[in-house]
Amino acid sequence: MAFKKLHPAIQEKLTSLEIETPTAFQNKSIPVIKSGANVFCIAPKDSGKTTTLILTTLHKLKYQAAGNAPRAVIVVENTKRVLELHEAFLLFTKRSSLRVYASHDELHIDMQKSEIFEGVDILISTPKMLNKLFLANGVHTSQIKLFSIDDAAFLSLESPYTAMMSITQSIQKCQYVIYTEHLHPKLKRFESYFMEYPKTVKV
Numbered sequence: 001m002a003f004k005k006l007h008p009a010i011q012e013k014l015t016s017l018e019i020e021t022p023t024a025f026q027n028k029s030i031p032v033i034k035s036g037a038n039v040f041c042i043a044p045k046d047s048g049k050t051t052t053l054i055l056t057t058l059h060k061l062k063y064q065a066a067g068n069a070p071r072a073v074i075v076v077e078n079t080k081r082v083l084e085l086h087e088a089f090l091l092f093t094k095r096s097s098l099r100v101y102a103s104h105d106e107l108h109i110d111m112q113k114s115e116i117f118e119g120v121d122i123l124i125s126t127p128k129m130l131n132k133l134f135l136a137n138g139v140h141t142s143q144i145k146l147f148s149i150d151d152a153a154f155l156s157l158e159s160p161y162t163a164m165m166s167i168t169q170s171i172q173k174c175q176y177v178i179y180t181e182h183l184h185p186k187l188k189r190f191e192s193y194f195m196e197y198p199k200t201v202k203v
Contacts, residue, residue, distance in 0.1 A: 002030035006055060009063045013092050014055075023048035029201040030056060033177055038198040040187070041179045047203060049179045050085070053148050054092055056177070060146045061121055065097035069140035070116070070123040073147050075130060075164070077154040079104040082124050085150060089122060098122065105129050113138035127155070127163035134170045144174045152180040152187055161186055168194040 002022040003014055014020070022030070025047040033039055033056040043049055057072045076082055086102035093100055103112050103125035109132055116123065116139060123130075123139065133139045147168075155161050168176075176195050178187060183200075191198055 002027045003055075005031070005034070006059050007063045009096070010055060010058050010092070017091065019051070025049065025201075025203045026052050026055075028203060032199050032201050033175075034059060036175055038176045038195045039178070040183055040195070040198055040200045041177060042181070042183050042200065042202040043179075044181055044203075050088060050150060053150055053177070053179060054089055057122060057146060057148065058092060058098070060175075061098065063096060063098065065099055065119070065121050067143055068117070068119040069143040070101075070120050071143050071145045072122045073130070073139075073144055074122065074124045075127055075147075075149045075167075076124065077151060077160075078126060079106055081150070082126060085124050089124070093122075100124065103129050103133065109133065109136060109138065127160040127167065131163040131166050134167055141171050144171055146175050146177070147171065148177045148179070150179050152178045153182065153184060156184040156186045164190075165193065 003011060025043040029041050029052050041049060061071055074085065076085055082102050082104040086100060089100045098121045099119055100122045101116060101120040103123060105126055105128055112133065155164055180187060
């Protein structure tokens, strides 16, 4: 069972939220993501991709705060999705020491920079804003362990794709996990840039 090998505190949180049985996608994907490989996760809507993203992120960070720089970065399509995912994370991180920050295009960049410098473990952002923060030295990238992209179909568009290429050039080495319903050729192209030796999980 995929949940049985997660950090004990995460298992407790799953029990309190009455999430007991992994989906077929979670059973297949969680062990592969935990292995540290770069992964393309391909599954239909409502198969548990977002919950998998949250659980594997918390496990990677050992369910506790550390340092000040982000150790996990998550890219999503727009401000609405940033706020939705932030709320979803808070369900799992409530009463933990983990610091989750929602960065988006409607917040002034200087305010975001100062708030991020105060200490963040998990940073959720859009490609456009994250690229701005990186270019403005608003995020230290040296501690990033896990970089995830949720519902990545939007990266087939030119502007977010270009921003993503710029962002990844600022990161030395980390694990990348891309979640999508369909593997668009542009996403497959990432294999030549930063998705080295990726594994593919598909249901």
